[in-house]
Amino acid sequence: MTKLTAYGRLAARFRRIATIGECASMLGWDAAAVMPPGGGAARGDQLAALAVLHHEHLLAPEAAADLAAAEPSDEWEAANLRLMRHAYARAKALPADVVEAQAKANSNCEQVWRIARKQADYKQVQPHFSEVLNLTREAAAALSAELGLSPYDALMDGYQRGIGTDDVAALFAAYEDFLATALPQVEEYQARQPAPMRPAGPFPIPVQQNLCRDIAQRLGLDFAHARLDESAHPFSGGTQTDVRITTRYLEEDFTSAILAVVHETGHALYEQGLPSAYARLPVGEAAGMAVHESQSLIVEMQAFRSDAFLGWLGSRLHTTFGGEPELYCTENMGPLWRHVERNFIRVDADELTYPAHVILRFRLERAMIDGTLSAADLPGAWNDGFQALLGITPPDDAKGCLQDIHWYDGTFGYFPSYTLGAMAAAQLMQAARAQIPDLDTAFGRGDLSPLLAWLRVHVHGVGSRLDLNAILEQATRHKLDLRAFQEHLRERYLNMAGRAEARGPL
């Protein structure tokens, strides 16, 4: 047996760490999708034990020595080593007592938040949230010192490397300007159109389940390595060779079940397409949450909600559920599934106003981390900010600052990923359209494969060898910018007359 080099030992160590992470990922899926309620306490202990093991393996003294000594032999190994050092630095920066205090405070606050949201009673959760916020600030300061980033950037870096607050702030400011003009125009146009008709159910859930499975498969999901289940909040989890996606079904409307499956399938295709030669190594992982979101959104928003794809879906729906063909033609499905409306709830928001929800959260969480906004002042700041961005004020905190789990479970710096992902998706789609002939013809057959093949090369197969901006540069010749997303929104929501010609018969 040849003696391992420092790099080889590190690779073995990180594969083991990743394998522990896979166990946690599977148990997380189980908890959300199938676990009986009484299993929760033991599951918490199991996940905590795995997190400790993860941490211990990463911070073992031998790891530090090998990280100092290791020599990469190619570009992939070089990227891998950079990512290993980065993971080590992040873990090492955090004092063990802060990590432990965070785990307790976050879990405690999250539980109180569930009740507070139900009762629209922010005061109830405020003291717990204050503690979460203080500990998050403490952790951010420690990370900041180690990484040489601002405290908020250090948090954002945990979800998406390679893009900083200043870039995000500039992109978001530009979007706010765009929205101020575009939103009233879209609303005015929509108001002049006949209201789209919503197919009336019931749509039996077993039929929806089969349909959702067929659609995911048609999009390219390999069910030899995946499952589709049900959970209260749709998500994608599991591992590269065993992806678990979920959705939820309503008997009276198939829309949410299908769109969630399509969205999660985008995430799952990314996982299945990661470079398997680097499986379980940092360089073989997804390149961050914004890139992940770009892959769900390019499938859901860019491809699936296009006229061409909805044309295919419409006939599929009509075959499945019967009823009036007019309900399922693109002229109805398009306006129905791309309706724009100012809404208090982020997860219900349309493509155009969604970024406003994110922009608000980005600004508030930065201020909370910088210490310029306190937990006590959050509801007021939220409502003012929402009014300024979308011109409406939430009637209560359940429809305002209590709606998302993120802050209450200690997640800060994640929100920008949603909108950076939407922008990246548009940018990637624009490049793909320029490079792949007849993409809409394929979409019209319900065929995602030409786009998927392109994403396999330009995004999935890259793993984490490149970061967000570098991926975009090699695929689209530009770093992340707003242009393609704006053009996409103008084309889809403000150029309705021109698009009518592209409509085909059912």
Next chain:
Amino acid sequence: MTKLTAYGRLAARFRRIATIGECASMLGWDAAAVMPPGGGAARGDQLAALAVLHHEHLLAPEAAADLAAAEPSDEWEAANLRLMRHAYARAKALPADVVEAQAKANSNCEQVWRIARKQADYKQVQPHFSEVLNLTREAAAALSAELGLSPYDALMDGYQRGIGTDDVAALFAAYEDFLATALPQVEEYQARQPAPMRPAGPFPIPVQQNLCRDIAQRLGLDFAHARLDESAHPFSGGTQTDVRITTRYLEEDFTSAILAVVHETGHALYEQGLPSAYARLPVGEAAGMAVHESQSLIVEMQAFRSDAFLGWLGSRLHTTFGGEPELYCTENMGPLWRHVERNFIRVDADELTYPAHVILRFRLERAMIDGTLSAADLPGAWNDGFQALLGITPPDDAKGCLQDIHWYDGTFGYFPSYTLGAMAAAQLMQAARAQIPDLDTAFGRGDLSPLLAWLRVHVHGVGSRLDLNAILEQATRHKLDLRAFQEHLRERYLNMAGRAEARGPL
């Protein structure tokens, strides 16, 4: 924070080890019940990683020091410490290279066995099995030296502490004598009776699923802490607060689905009734596989297949599936679900002949471990032994020595547990009947709760504080013996005339 004693540190260490084991148990359930086929390779790695972590924590140098120094403060702690030392001694005895070689050889052999069994071709698996056997002998020798037990006893000790080969051999020899007389008598009696009628399906699987769930719940299974799913081979797994049981459904016959659920519910009730104050500690675990099997069999064989319980079940079945009431009356259900027949396959065997299948395996595996039977000679020895015990010879090795996974995946010393469990179940039931008035009246209402309450006190709540014989002594005033089991079999299968009077109307 008070400083932990050596005992306290050990308790923390073993809780952590048990929590890692819970992760493995859940992932094992997932693999058998829901995992897509392509997830198998990664799952193997995940389970192997958890096994290594388990082993490392158990054998850490600090564990040895604490085991030497620890002082228990009561009877439970004393038992706990004994079990910890025992677990440590077993783990320490096995050289790491043997453990690793076993993991590979067992997994390899098991895979070849699957094909060999399908093709009834023992020669194919023989070289792989030879390797498994050699490594098992090596491991048994190492355990034998450390524990001061014979090599075969050292293996059996891994599944059921506190009973040795000599006791088992004596019990089995006595059973063989009993069977030689009883089996022809039962067959003769059965031959004079009209053949029982089998209800004709189809019995829709969703209806069977609901029924099985209802039955498990009725038996006392708490579904806030349990799931019932489907798998190729029914089993019980998961953890104390999140038990996972499985069954399999045939549309044409509900028998196997129901009986598997009842059997696995017996196992699950035991897990749910273990002393929660000692959760995740060795003393809080089940007291071995024979005791575990006694708990599934007391529920399935002793209680559920009794005339009284079948009377309740019959009306339940008639309500559920309709049809002729005569099909579901005890006079038909009893003979149908307690039919005795010489059969080549252990898992299909009836209560009376099942021990013969186990006795054969016990003798053969002892001889293989002692070195007096080689892998090459196994098929011949199997067929001779089967002929001697049950008077029939398997037509091929698929119906002979290839039928069970056990030896081919390296499991030796487990088989006796099945029949020791059956004997213990009869012994416990006899004691329970003597102590609980009107047990059959409760069974006739489909009510297991008086028996369950008794088992909670005398078996479940004891955990591993006592071993098999000590549990039986405190519950029945006798160590394990054959008497109660023989009386049960005589009563059920050889006293048919007397029993007719106990039959009630449907």
